[in-house]
Amino acid sequence: MDDISHCCFSSLSILITAILASVGSVFTASWATGDSGASNGSIGGGxxxxxxxxxxxxxxxxxxxxxxxxxxxxxxxxxxxxxxxxxxxxxxxxxxxxxxxxxxxxxxxxxxxxxxxxxxxxxxxxxxxxxxxxxxxxxxxxxxxxxxxxxxxxxxxxxxxxxxxxxxxxxxxxxxxxxxxxxxxxxxxxxxxxxxxxxxxxxxxxxxxxxxxxxxxxxxxxxxxxxxxxxxxxxxxxxxxxxxxxxxxxxxxxxxxxxxxxxxxxxxxxxxxxxxxxxxxxxxxxxxxxxxxxxxxxxxxxxxxxxxxxxxxxxxxxxxxxxxxxxxxxxxxxxxxxxxxxxxxxxxxxxxxxxxxxxxxxxxxxxxxxxxxxxxxxxxxxxxxxxxxxxxxxxxxxxxxxxxxxxxxxxxxxxxxxxxxxxxxxxxxxxxxxxxxxxxxxxxxxxHEAFNMMRPVIVIAPERVVYSQPFNVYVYVNDTVQGELELNMVSSPFTTHSFSQGLRFLKMKVERQIELGEGDGNLSFFQLHATAPPSPTVAPPSYYMLFVVNQGIPSKAVWVQVIYPSA
Missing domain, CATH: 2.130.10.80 (Galactose oxidase/kelch, beta-propeller)
Structure with a gap:
């Protein structure tokens, strides 16, 4: 594991145990707004x-x-x-x-x-x-x-x-x-x-x-x-x-x-x-x-x-x-x-x-x-x-x-x-x-609550990533994952008068997706290995929201700061 991810687990079993211990509270807190109490529209319309x-x-x-x-x-x-x-x-x-x-x-x-x-x-x-x-x-x-x-x-x-x-x-x-x-x-x-x-x-x-x-x-x-x-x-x-x-x-x-x-x-x-x-x-x-x-x-x-x-x-x-x-x-x-x-x-x-x-x-x-x-x-x-x-x-x-x-x-x-x-x-x-x-x-x-089981939960992610350097994200999904998970990074703009100044979106590549193990039911745990943006022309140094997306269903974001090596 890389230093940036701040993961100090000595074995796979310790990592999975740690994820299991934290999953319940993370999952509940992250998606308290995802219930079905739709007053305007339905699953098809938000x-x-x-x-x-x-x-x-x-x-x-x-x-x-x-x-x-x-x-x-x-x-x-x-x-x-x-x-x-x-x-x-x-x-x-x-x-x-x-x-x-x-x-x-x-x-x-x-x-x-x-x-x-x-x-x-x-x-x-x-x-x-x-x-x-x-x-x-x-x-x-x-x-x-x-x-x-x-x-x-x-x-x-x-x-x-x-x-x-x-x-x-x-x-x-x-x-x-x-x-x-x-x-x-x-x-x-x-x-x-x-x-x-x-x-x-x-x-x-x-x-x-x-x-x-x-x-x-x-x-x-x-x-x-x-x-x-x-x-x-x-x-x-x-x-x-x-x-x-x-x-x-x-x-x-x-x-x-x-x-x-x-x-x-x-x-x-x-x-x-x-x-x-x-x-x-x-x-x-x-x-x-x-x-x-x-x-x-x-x-x-x-x-x-x-x-x-x-x-x-x-x-x-x-x-x-x-x-x-x-x-x-x-x-x-x-x-x-x-x-x-x-x-x-x-x-x-x-x-x-x-x-x-x-x-x-x-x-x-x-x-x-x-x-x-x-x-x-x-x-x-x-x-x-x-x-x-x-x-x-x-x-x-x-x-x-x-x-x-x-x-x-x-x-x-x-x-x-x-x-x-x-x-x-x-x-x-x-x-x-x-x-x-x-x-x-x-x-x-x-x-919508119909997608709760498909929704990823980011359990461990780096607080900072360095240009062109590898990093890991650890993810829990309460359902079967079909194909690759996505990693997307989006900036937070200053929005006024119909224009979001500084808005930027990066579709990153998951270079390795490793299933670490399974829990009760269909719980699945993954390590996603990726590389930070290659240069500040692609992603100017700042904070970005990092989302994991499973079949069109996104996680709650974690904030990741993109930095120069000397920062």
Missing amino acids: RWELLLENAGIASMHTAVTHYGTVVMLDRTNIGPSSINLSDGRCRYNPLELALKVDCSAHSVLFTPETRSLRPLFIYTDTWCSSGQFDASGTLLQTGGDNEGVAKVRRFTPCPPDDVCDWEELDAPALQDGRWYATNQLLPDSRHIVVGGRSVFTLEFLPPNGQAKTFLPFLQTSSDEQTDNLYPFVHLLPDDTLFIFANRDSIVYDYRMNTVVRALPRIPGEPRNYPSAGSSVMLPLRANESYARAEILVCGGAQLYCFLYPAPFPNASQTCGRLVITPAEEQQPEWEMDYMPFRRAMGDMLFLPTGDVLIINGAQNGCQGWDNARNPAFYPVVYNPDAPLGARFTTKAPSTIPRLYHSTANLLPDGRVLVAGSNTHQFYTYSGSFPTELRVEAFIPDYL
Whole structure:
């Protein structure tokens, strides 16, 4: 056994005994939410569960920490929220536009397991800001509006029973104030911050003496309503960046400040804010040496919808898929597909299986205050491996409209946390589409009780893995395993305005699957031998959720930190 797995068992029998001793509690605790109490939908469609009646804020920015807690964040210049700061604290900010003295919280920390909520203290305005976790699991958060436009903030997570809070950094500050920008973690652990309203530059954090860089593409991709905001940025496995804005995209060498390739324009409508499509880079696969990168862009809105929202034109119903690497001799072409529903403001995220969930949004209109109608209540799942025309399945609908400023994030237990929605400039609790403070979970099909016996349980896994180094995962399955188990690794993004910044999915290879023994009934115990991602261009150093999947049924994730050998 390797040192990384921290397994000190001297024999197979001792290992199996240890697993048997821990299996019962692990299995029960991991899947307490997997019962059959379906109120919306059935085994074929998933179901919904209300987690919080009142989170205190409408979360326009949401991120899941490696402790499993959830950071929720709104703007500050919105007036009082519905949750007060603790211990009599108040925020005194003479530059604040709404309240100079504000005793309410505009950020909270939610613990899904206990459904507990703790107010956090944020000082400068975070309206339409950006962020991403760094190599240590700290959330770096940048920009916003008003006095927060050039601010850098930091949230260092802690266990749920400890106390941690936001820090406003005096230095570094952003070189350009950024509102509606996008962040991406780089292989060297820096963040690149791209674009913003009327800002056509990018910069690095920490800057390490490097000045901001003008990127003409950010200017030429604009239009009358600036549909190039919150650009879709994905780190490609060859250490270049895919940058998409409006309907255009490039491959960009951020080290040399050169455009490697200008890619073809996607057919159809504008796709970025305020037209509000979404994007993911499809899973990188070990059996392809993690070298093939494909981009998926779905949804959007009609041009001029933001400038002239009524009569709320139809949102886009199309998805485009483009192969980026390895580079081909011929220019790649967008492969177009149709979603079951039109959708703007949809959130795209990965399920533990590598399928893409598209959730939230509206079928008419676009982003902005009261600019949308006809909520898209039905989530859909996109299977990247299915043939064209057969990739979408429709799931059970929510009953809560999730429009402008809503979010969706994968939880380690396989549920999807859904929060936010505020189509108004201030908190408004009456009229059409009121400010939404409820938090719910979409529970996919694989958490139905019918699959409990097939669900793997990770008993022992490494806390850290080193690039290209082998590691072992020990798994319990309460049923017969047919074929190979899967190992999938997914990052935790910063989700806002229909784009999950830093989202990344790796389909790893199980190199050896050894059955260690059997327990009572059909209990089976396995050692899975795998190799960590080969480089930080494939998986930038950070925390990832590691899932084991048995015939489409995922385990609860364990958090694994991917590190350099010297870390």
